[in-house]
Amino acid sequence: MSENTDHLQRSSLPIPDLAYTGTVTYDATSPDTHYPPISPVKPPADAPNVLVILIDDCGFGATSAFGGPVHTPNFERVAAQGIKYSRFHTTALCSPTRAALLSGRNHHTVGMGGITEIATSAPGYNSLRPNNCAPLAETLKLNGYNTAQFGKCHEVPVWESSAVGPFGHWPTPGNGFEYFYGFIGGETNQWYPAIYENTSPIEPWGTPEQGYHFMADMTEKAVNWTKQQKSLAPDTPFFTYFAPGATHAPHHVPAEWADKYAGKFDQGWDTIRNETFARQLDLGVVPKDAVLTERNEGIPSWDEMDDAIKPTLARQMEVYAGYLEYADHHVGLLLDALEELGELDDTLIYLIIGDNGASAEGTMTGTTNEGFTINHMEDIETDEYKIAHKDDLGTPRSYNHYAIGWAHAMDTPYQWTKQVASHWGGTRNGTIVSWPNGIAARGEVRDQFAHVIDVAPTVLQAAGIPEPHTVNGVTQRPYEGIPMNYSFDDAEAPEQHTTQYFEMLGNRAIFHLGWTAVAKHKDPWLASSHGLDEDVWELYNVEEDWTQSNDLAAQHPEKLAELQRLFLIQAARFNVLPMDTRSAERFNGELVGRPALVKGTSQTFYPGMKRMSENSVVNIKNKSFTVTAQVTLPEGGGNGVLIAQGGAYGGWSFYLNSGAPAFAYNLGGVAIEYTRAGAALAAGEHELRAHFAYDGGGLGKGGTITLFDGDAKLAEGRITRTLPFFFSMDETVDIGSDLASPVSDDYEATGNEFTGNLTWLRLDAGDDDHTHLADPNHLMQIAMTRQ
Template sequence: MSDNLQRGALPIPDLAYTGTVTYDATDPDTHYPPIQPIRPPAGAPNVLVVLIDDTGFGASSAFGGPVETPNFERVAAAGLKYTRFHTTALCSPTRAALLSGRNHHTVGMGGITEIATSAPGYSSVRPNSCAPLAETLKLNGYNTAQFGKCHEVPVWQASAIGPFDAWPSPGNGFEYFYGFIGGETNQWYPAIYENTTPVEPWGTPDEGYHFMADMADKAIAWTREQKTLAPEVPSFTYFAPGATHAPHHVPAEWADKYKGKFDQGWDEVRKETFARQLELGVVPADAVLTARSPGIPSWDEMSDLIKPALARQMEVYAGFLAYTDHHVGRLLDAYEELGILDDTLVYVIIGDNGASAEGSMHGTTNEGFTINHMNEIETEQYVADHIDELGTPSSYNHYAVGWAHAMDTPYQWTKQVASHWGGTRNGTIVSWPNGGVEKGGIRNQFSHVIDVAPTVLEAAGIPEPSTVHGVTQRPYEGTPMNYTFADAEAEERHVTQYFEMFGNRAIFHKDWTAVAKHKDPWLASSHGLDDDVWELYNVDEDWTQSTDLAAAEPERLAHLQQLFLIQAARFNVLPLDTRSAERFNPDIAGRPQLISGDTQTFYPGMKRLSENSTINIKNKSWTVTAKATVPDAGADGVLIAQGGAYGGWSFYTTGGALAFAYNLLGIAVDVVRSDGAVAAGSHELRAHFAYDGGGLGKGGTVTLFAGDEKIGEGRVQRTLPFQFTFDETVDIGCDLASPVSPDYGATGNAFTGTLDWVRIDLGDDDHSHLIDDEHKLQVAMLKQ
């Protein structure tokens, strides 16, 4: 597949013409070679990488799970199941490693972007010496596109003004991007970007909108256009749904397919899944089903009151994964209709980490309860009473920890726990019918997410570049998997791999792993790193890490601990960082801040501004002022809104009156209205919130003004101390996505007068210093 192009230095240099130059173009000696567009080597395949979110090894039917995923199995029938493929235990790091071919600390993503520090392994900034795979493919002639979740953009760059160096397009090498930037999104009301421009969904949930279907539509449309306009150009498509990350949003008919399928509880589901895994051969016949991880309750410990809601949580999750599989199938159908599926290297990576244990012990109808430390409101009775809302636009739901553990069958632990396979082992499927990949086989060689990029380059016949845009490149740290495509017995080549996340750490070397779990996913760090207990497993004889041999093999354990430190030093893992408070103070952590100060002015047309890009009004007094003109006929509509139906506030006019609404997690909406309609003319309309003080999340008095005239007053009984929502935004002149107030709908709520500007001014009574530092870490972790 080689050619004469010098592909080692990218971009491929334009070579000057060195032949005869004539005076007259009609001279017979006039000759110039035709323009030759840069193309990949002959035979380079299309590449489709599908990365599912927050899905454990034991969820999909392709690997013995209880959720039917016929399209994942369709890819497996055309290719190979990899039973020992690994991720980093967390989303941002896995994605950064996947798209760079380097370990996550090498590319600065030792954690999520929200807790970045200035240490090289934790900065969330990919060095320009580690050019992403998409950039390398693009510069070699591929067309490139990304759909769905990103969560690789440093928080101080995650706004509509960039810079866009770390955005999918243009910074990460994708020519087209359609998706969301943060760790999760509301599937019914998503915060979408097209390239670097915020765009709105085509409809509402009532009109049939769901982001999973929308992103599949966009990917299909892009693929059809690309093959119509440039059929000879191979494509690289990265398809990364927000599914199955919380919120678990799915049309009810998909969840209803699983009614009654999980009434037996998570302990029995683990046993049933393990039996199917043995039958499928995705674990060996002598594998052991590990015991329930400490701290996770048994099904029998759960109360009868809440068990129906717990079962429904899993029905909704199963429907969500099945729905996701369905839309992946639609994309595969489009490839087949275009006649390109057999010429496409397909990766289906079923999870960027283990299943998520971030939904509390009894699950939640709204993650806002957990993120705002208000779990006492969401009692078991509350969860039971709201069972019918799970998965619908009226919820922001997540399942209980026990289900996460069951979805990681047969392994210990879950997402975040990089020490054990439950956090890092994800079932992966690879097919390429015309590329020599065996059909319907199983591969047990060790592999890691950093292996994907070198595998793609080897399949395309493209060398790793030595320089990109003039910068000398750090070599890929992954191992190409191509050697396994046709040989099930090929000797394993990826023989050493470290793992680390929040102090949870491990080292794999040949037939052994040494592991140290530092913290549970639902708890903060409570002790020093040197107090961690190391475990030792023979992975050749103990597939599931069920028997700890540390006491029997102390010398081997010591050798592996030493090897971990060597790898940690080599790949920027050191210094290990389990801090919480310091990482949330940008000045101490050493990361830039996008917004600072005590005032911020907004203008009409500004929208989809995240909480990271707007001033923080929580736990203090503050004032919002809008310069607006009310026409003679009066005005209705939103002046400014933050958040949505699951939590937020809005300043608006309704029926001609001025109003302020505060939404407490969808449980209660306090609305203060003016005594009468606002008169026609130009006004500075103002709402002053006087915080009660005395701690976090307290209430306050709202006073409404038109100019200096007081026109209304009322109470907000309680406020949100930490975060309004995960992805709903500040919008000026309207309230996009779900509505904060019941006074208006999700659409048609734009202000009908003339709006000049809106300003927020903060008071000097900030109580944020009272926030528990460990809870700040929990807040950040729920975002990824």
């Protein structure tokens, strides 16, 4: 451990500048002129570099490091230099785990009781980290560390997630990172990502055909940043937060990586669970007397699946496995760079393999495109459709997610999956800690209980930096995590994190002194159907029952009552109350007190505006709408996109093709319907309009599209069916071009910029809105699928 021997006052940040109190002379050449040299703020001597790697949506039983079927040699490489933690826990969901990790406080303490899209005004659920909970990166930066974040950020409140901010909850400047390269939100297309550099949207350097993939891109950025940092400031340690989109859906990976696993999953998820459990016993990441839990009610066995779809189901897992190994490979490239720089031994590495359990958000038979599930298009994505598009999985032609049975297998040996905070399958993630210069142990396993809130205090203790009392003038709430340093070199040290609550969407639990009391409120794929008081509590002695396989509630009612009472005490203490299992109400921002970025039914855009998410623009689904563009066309005719929303997996575009106006509606990538004018327009000023008259009568209905030049009608066409809930999980509204994957086949992914002059463009939504007919339970499913 580093020690603070420089006598700097580090408890109040920023470290105050001390005024010179010596003699001031008249002449700088006087022999009595003495000023101390400038001493930049540096961390304590011997403070290590810190690298936190957070893999997304990866269960305890996925990687070979913890007995899983996916080959992860670089994760094992980190473990060989350090120690595995077999009882490390997350919150069961994305945004909450990340907020807790970066703050050292419980997720409700920092306002992240759920994902940002369902925030309310309640303190535990508003998605706003209070300023009395300064993030770890800010503390390290103010103590002289260089800080950078790469990859996913899903902690920005939805009303602050546009290119105009405010940026107080973005990685930079609000969360203490000096540099950010990644995406904002729950997921992004790995072939066509929506990237920000700091706070500016930028485009990938190439297309999939040119070899682009975001995992490789963000790794290269991280390597280059690290090399530059060590070149220019070799004595300054860094804090790097490396959070890839892998292995969250979409499971996008170059085909050769998925093909490495051809035939490896034909035996199905039940056999894979048994094989994984045997390896886990051999590795010692579960004890010899551990019991493999039973498959949960509602999850089908492999034998129950139709033989015709089994090859497609197996391919889903091959693609996922390739994606995970691909992520492991790029983590290895980052490790190689540290080794090349001579920094690997002096870097404290936290490799947290999953921000929650494996995701059960992919339906019972998986999906080729999450948009089908979101938009209730099950009639299109039949089993026959999935079978026919098996070879699209993982490629730019898909937006895929594996079946629920695979998620359960990837959480071996535990019950349940992501979202289920009541059971270890949702919250227990394999974690590896390495620091060769600071930890003597090599290749060992630690069984002490730990939680993601323990990371921040562990890092500060390793660096010799005190937990700050005040930051930027605000008195700080103490860290709620427990430093894990005590266990680094002592496998037998009594565990110090002895009490921890869990809660997510009503699924809740309490761990205390070797016991857990748990109550599962809902399955990940179902909505809340009953009151919290109707939940059935279970009780487990986790010292004797590692996997929560033997419910003792009936045998020990007094212990269960004791723990239920303790849960309520902790819930009151950490802003968990009132627990919120509502569906429809949480999507009405006015009702729950959540600000809206865009209000009204009309919005005007200007050239250069791009990468606007769906919550940043007027909603035109399930209603009529009009697009009006004031343009000047050059001699020879104009071409290119005026406005596009979404991409190749769903969306619409208004553009000029060979000088003639055209409108394309993309129905989830299944079909594209075009309305095209018959002739090119003359040079000069034009007011172009596309008016969609919605048929009405429910959600996702069709309508008539009419194109105008001023008052002159140019063309009319039909849109048979529309997307009722979402155009795209991550693709955006772009003015003057169609970024990322193209909505229309009339133009390519690049080179589709409008060649004329666009003065302004206005989007007007009609007053015939049918969205009130939406099923509130399905709206909640949409939000949870996005995270």
